[in-house]
Amino acid sequence: MANMCSIDVHLLFREEVSLRRAHIAATRLEEQIAAALQPQQVVVTTHLECAEGHGNHHPPLMGGASRKTVYRISAEDR
Structure with a gap:
């Protein structure tokens, strides 16, 4: 599709974060x-x-890629 932007994001979560909470966070970030x-x-x-x-x-990241923390899930969010 013309003029479409595709963004691929790897989200890192601590082991204690449930899959449900991780999915909610990912959906919010996508939106x-x-x-x-x-x-x-x-x-x-x-x-x-x-x-x-x-x-x-x-x-490790190559080229122009960058790694940044853009969203944190606190203990209260679990």
């Missing part, structure tokens, strides 16, 4: 990204991953 980029058509894909040991499974 916020899409809203911030309107009227651009956006497809946001999120990958929910465990923060512990994450570096052992994924190589």
Whole structure:
């Protein structure tokens, strides 16, 4: 589709965060990204991953990619 933006995001969660809470957080973030980029058509894909040991499974970032904490789930959110 012409003029569509595709964003791929890996979200890291601590082991104690339930899958339900992680999914809710991912959905909120997807919606916020899409809203911030309107009227651009956006497809946001999120990958929910465990923060512990994450570096052992994924190589360091390459090229122009960046790693940033954009959303934190506090103990109250679980």
